[in-house]
Amino acid sequence: MHLFRERRGVDVVSDLFAVSVKNYSGSVPVEDLREIFGVATLMGKVAVLWTSGSLTEAGRAFAEVAPVHVVRYDVLSGEFEGITPGRDGATRPRAADVESGVT
Known part of the structure; x- marks a missing residue:
């Protein structure tokens, strides 16, 4: 896993995912979603x-x-939930990761 501070739009990259983290009190605009989608697609993630x-x-x-x-998260409680219908795979650990202790 890699953390990126200087790469606009991507905060974390793993073997499978390109992740953007938005610590917003308001609403995330569509442009931010388009940005992570475009970057992830170019990276094959x-x-x-x-x-x-x-x-x-x-x-x-x-x-x-x-x-x-x-995924929506609550910093204070540590809770999170997938909010995109039918796409909860990004919030569930893979069986191989659980078995190897990665999670």
Whole structure:
């Protein structure tokens, strides 16, 4: 796993995922979803966006048709949930990772 501070739009890259983290109190605009989707596609990765906020209506509509996993997290409680219908794979550990202790 790699953390990127200077690469716009991508905060973490793993073997499978390109992840953008948005610590927003408001709504994530569609442009942020398009950005992580485009970068992840170019990298051959699954696009994932983690946010402490919500999505704009345009952002939600884009996430539903493009393969973008969106996860909402709560910093204080440590809880998180997948909010993109039918795309919970980015929030579930893979069996191989659980067995090897990666999670």
